[in-house]
Amino acid sequence: MTVAQTENLNIIAQDDMPSPGDIKAQLPLTDTAAATVLAGRRAVQAILDREDPRLFVVVGPCSIHDPVAGLDYARRLKALADEVSDTLLLIMRVYFEKPRTSTGWKGYINDPYMDDSFRIDEGMARARKFLLDVNELGIPAATEALDPIAPQYYGDLIAWTAIGARTAESQTHREMASGLSTPVGFKNTTDGSLDAAVNGIVSAANPHSFLGINGQGRSAILRTRGNRYGHVVLRGGGGRPNYDTVSVNLAEKALEKAGLARNIVIDCSHANSWKNPEYQPLVLRDMAHQIREGNSSIVGAMIESFIEPGNQKIPADLSQLKYGCSVTDACVGWDTTVDMLRQTHETLREVLPKRTTLA
Template identity: 80%
Template structure:
């Protein structure tokens, strides 16, 4: 009597996925892109080590869905980055994966054609190609690490990584972060709990061994040395923001208690602005004011920004998509983004000199 089948009972297909080596062969790392990646990582490490007194700002669309508009945005951001380079390091937010509470578009890698065809094989190559374009423009790129296999495909093009509020508590993501080549920002939990992020930083700073894949796409045991550049990202939660002076002071105390560097990044979006893009400039203004008044722990900011303000639903007829407008969370438009950053630059010019002398 044959043995009953007990596996893959809910799997309808196992489609071929190109290996990381195959995707990299199609979109090979160029010397110019490699220089941008390494320069971005070096600058970020120096900021976190307090060897560079600038602030880094991870700024860009909530998610990438149109590479043409994305590159358009990157070119604008590069010009602005050069303009404010004495006070800020601008890192383009390049998010391909969107965690979902229930359902919704999962991002450019998962469904690049936004038609539920789920051509992940093509989405991964397109994502790598887009990152190459951003880095060749001369901008470092930051992203959220969601799928633990994805960094093998494009991690060589990333300068900064975020672990989201839903995954900071995940052992898988803490282990993965311990082996990433970038600094990693861990967000506080959606209920506002900071301990989750603190524990994640501690965990990721230690070596781990876990299952993954190698460049050929084969199963492998990944053994890491630990990542010492973990830091906290305050994004609000539990029905309240947490970028105010009291919240930041409490975060400083929690980091000190855990014997961690007091490096804090403030996300101007999400719960800190009640997901209302017009409040993001007020959050940034408040945090910059804290730096002007002597704060020494805030090293970075995050802004959700695109060419056009607001957001839009994905229409059945994709030709009806509004150019340069988010299809996920609402963003501030380009004009407001440039205004926010220029105003911060004017304030920081003097404030950072005082911070440097104090340190």
């Protein structure tokens, strides 16, 4: 009697993947990069604890697809970060994984050559190399945690993590967040609801045990102590923005009801700007106005920004890609980014030092 095959019926290949330890051995953490990571994490924690009156701003491309243009942006951002550092802590948005509603390019790790070759092994190594280079410049990095295995490969190079709108209610991502070494921002869901984000913060603050991998790539039971630096990110949804005063006040009340600190980050992009980058400066300006008028719960912002404004489709001939222009969501250009952050710095430089009370 022949036993029927009951597994891997839709798997056509299984390619070997280097372990996290293998890739870290090829691209080890340097003292300079480690200092940048730790300083970035501590600064965000101090902002969330109200020990540092500044705002943190996660700013950068919607996604990384060209490491040359990405590092060009990072160098510019480092100079701007030094200029506004008394008011704003700038963290570069470095997103390698793109969640998809249906289909589309899944990001630099999944398909680094943008040709459907899906060399995830090379993409992971290239992503780690890019993060090392960014941190070596002295600018901390932020990312979205999408794949639960990926943090083992480059989590030591991240200062702030987002849990996205599509995964905020996922048990897997809440468990992962509970073990991350960074502060974690939970976004409201795409329908605009805050419940999943608030519940995610509560869940991630508690210990969890779950299946994962260790540094050698072996299956392991991961046991976490919980992450007390969860906070909410308002990104709009359900056909309307939620950065306005009323929406922020409702978010404050939801956090209070759950027994959580009133720590709120405003995402200037996505549904808050109707995915139109021209509206991102208006969102940031409104946020700064709320702070000037006495708001004490807004601790940070997110901006989708690249060298060139707008976005582009991925062409069949990759040599036709426009340098420094997003291949995913549309971004504000560099000149607009500078104007936005300098204006916010100037607007809030005398206001933020007075915000000393814990929200």
